[in-house]
Amino acid sequence: MAGQYYIETYGCQMNLADSQLVAGLLNDSGFARTDDMAAAQIILLNTCAIREKAEETVLNRLDALAHLKRKDPSVLIGVLGCMAQNLADSLLESHPFVDIILGPDSYRRLPQMLAQRTQEMDHIVDTRLSRHEVYEDLFPARETGLNAWISIMRGCDKFCTFCVVPYTRGRERSRSLESVVAEAAQAVADGFVEMTLLGQNVNSYHHEGSRFPQLLEAVAGVDGVRRIRFTSPHPSDVDADMLRVMAAQENICSSVHLPLQAGADRTLRRMQRTYTRAEYLKLVDRIRAALPDVGLTTDIIVGFPGETEADFEETLEVMEQVRFDSAFMFKYSLRPGTKAANYSSHVDEQEKQRRLEAVIAMQKESTLMRNRALTGQVAEVLVERESKKSPLQWAGRTDSNKLVVFDREDALLGDFVQVKIDGSHGVTLQGHIVNTVESYHAVA
Numbered sequence: 382m383a384g385q386y387y388i389e390t391y392g393c394q395m396n397l398a399d400s401q402l403v404a405g406l407l408n409d410s411g412f413a414r415t416d417d418m419a420a421a422q423i424i425l426l427n428t429c430a431i432r433e434k435a436e437e438t439v440l441n442r443l444d445a446l447a448h449l450k451r452k453d454p455s456v457l458i459g460v461l462g463c464m465a466q467n468l469a470d471s472l473l474e475s476h477p478f479v480d481i482i483l484g485p486d487s488y489r490r491l492p493q494m495l496a497q498r499t500q501e502m503d504h505i506v507d508t509r510l511s512r513h514e515v516y517e518d519l520f521p522a523r524e525t526g527l528n529a530w531i532s533i534m535r536g537c538d539k540f541c542t543f544c545v546v547p548y549t550r551g552r553e554r555s556r557s558l559e560s561v562v563a564e565a566a567q568a569v570a571d572g573f574v575e576m577t578l579l580g581q582n583v584n585s586y587h588h589e590g591s592r593f594p595q596l597l598e599a600v601a602g603v604d605g606v607r608r609i610r611f612t613s614p615h616p617s618d619v620d621a622d623m624l625r626v627m628a629a630q631e632n633i634c635s636s637v638h639l640p641l642q643a644g645a646d647r648t649l650r651r652m653q654r655t656y657t658r659a660e661y662l663k664l665v666d667r668i669r670a671a672l673p674d675v676g677l678t679t680d681i682i683v684g685f686p687g688e689t690e691a692d693f694e695e696t697l698e699v700m701e702q703v704r705f706d707s708a709f710m711f712k713y714s715l716r717p718g719t720k721a722a723n724y725s726s727h728v729d730e731q732e733k734q735r736r737l738e739a740v741i742a743m744q745k746e747s748t749l750m751r752n753r754a755l756t757g758q759v760a761e762v763l764v765e766r767e768s769k770k771s772p773l774q775w776a777g778r779t780d781s782n783k784l785v786v787f788d789r790e791d792a793l794l795g796d797f798v799q800v801k802i803d804g805s806h807g808v809t810l811q812g813h814i815v816n817t818v819e820s821y822h823a824v825a
């Protein structure tokens with residue numbers, strides 16, 4: 382055995398999927414994964430650069446790892462992912478004990494680098510971005526569970542002015558449809574019933590004439606795939622074909638994450654979001670017409686440079702009009718190297734905080750309103766885990782991605798059960814089982 386490695390993941394689901402990919406690569410090269418950091422000879426942090434706070438978290442974590450390196454200099458510490466790509470030089474200046482820095486397109490070289498690093502003293506840095514790397518032939522080492530993350534495309538060509546992703550993850554490229562279908566079939570064989578298709582801009586997937594709707598249809602046709610989700614789509618790439626396929630295929634969940642970011646056309650233009658407020662609202666109507674029970678979620682950024690009070694009010698107006706089921710809401714975070722970093726009129730921190738609290742309050746009202754409307758309805762729920770509040774209850778999600786908590790009765794993890802919604806506590810729905818639809822006890 383080449384040694385034990387420990388991997389810690391920060392940020393989005395793409396990073397979770399990438400950590401599984403790295404684990405697969407290392408396992409195939411004779412390394413063994415451990416969940417005990419103290420026992421590991423290799424410690425890897427798979428990092429996120431989307432917001433300043435995410436970077437600070439990793440830097441603090443690295444500070445805490447310094448003592449391990451002092452105690453045992455043979456322990457190898459590696460920084461992977463978006464921060465590695467974004468901050469390679471300054472990372473080495475501030476944390477010179479880091480051995481390996483590897484950007485998201487360089488993971489194939491990791492086993493070789495680990496071997497090399499044990500023989501050499503120099504730091505190893507590889508942050509070359511590729512126009513082709515999609516890790517097509519590699520199979521991720523998934524832990525057991527019900528949901529398999531399947532990365533279908535990488536990178537982004539949209540260049541929203543606030544976002545660092547096109548710089549850290551490079552240009553868009555997609556895997557072949559056949560390789561995604563093969564991975565879904567393998568995941569089913571391994572006991573997974575839900576597939577979440579991942580990409581920075583998932584619905585701009587395109588490979589040799591196949592686009593996202595064709596890929597969705599092909600994965601929906603894989604035997605044993607009970608649920609398909611995907612994230613994160615861009616509103617400009619949602620088209621009639623995608624909605625038609627979603628409506629026609631029962632196993633594609635009726636849930637769409639549709640990042641709005643801001644409600645004012647002026648801000649959307651400065652963000653380079655490629656849609657207007659009116660186009661976004663029209664798209665919401667089209668989605669709801671095609672998928673009447675759809676769960677609609679979004680991302681909101683408040684305090685983008687130059688956002689006036691009137692602009693911000695427009696964000697609240699759109700939120701009030703759409704009434705999203707839930708939302709991820711953030712204060713604008715300046716990312717060096719992006720276009721918006723050079724914009725003038727940055728909004729001060731206190732004002733950003735006030736706006737954030739206002740959108741959170743608005744969203745809370747919408748979530749409660751949407752949840753209340755479900756009371757009395759029966760929804761199919763996948764039993765995913767024990768409820769955080771009580772070991773006597775299960776938690777799982779509806780097709781529209783709502784979290785429901787209910788008494789266990791005879792249900793087991795992996796069952797699909799019909800749950801009658803009795804009400805909601807905060808953002809979580811409460812219900813009781815009325816019927817078990819299907820059992821997948823093998824995955825418990």
Ligand code: SF4
Nearest residue numbers: 537539540541544546
């Ligand atoms: S679409 Fe915009 S926000 Fe999303 S990853 Fe690409 S640049 Fe970033």
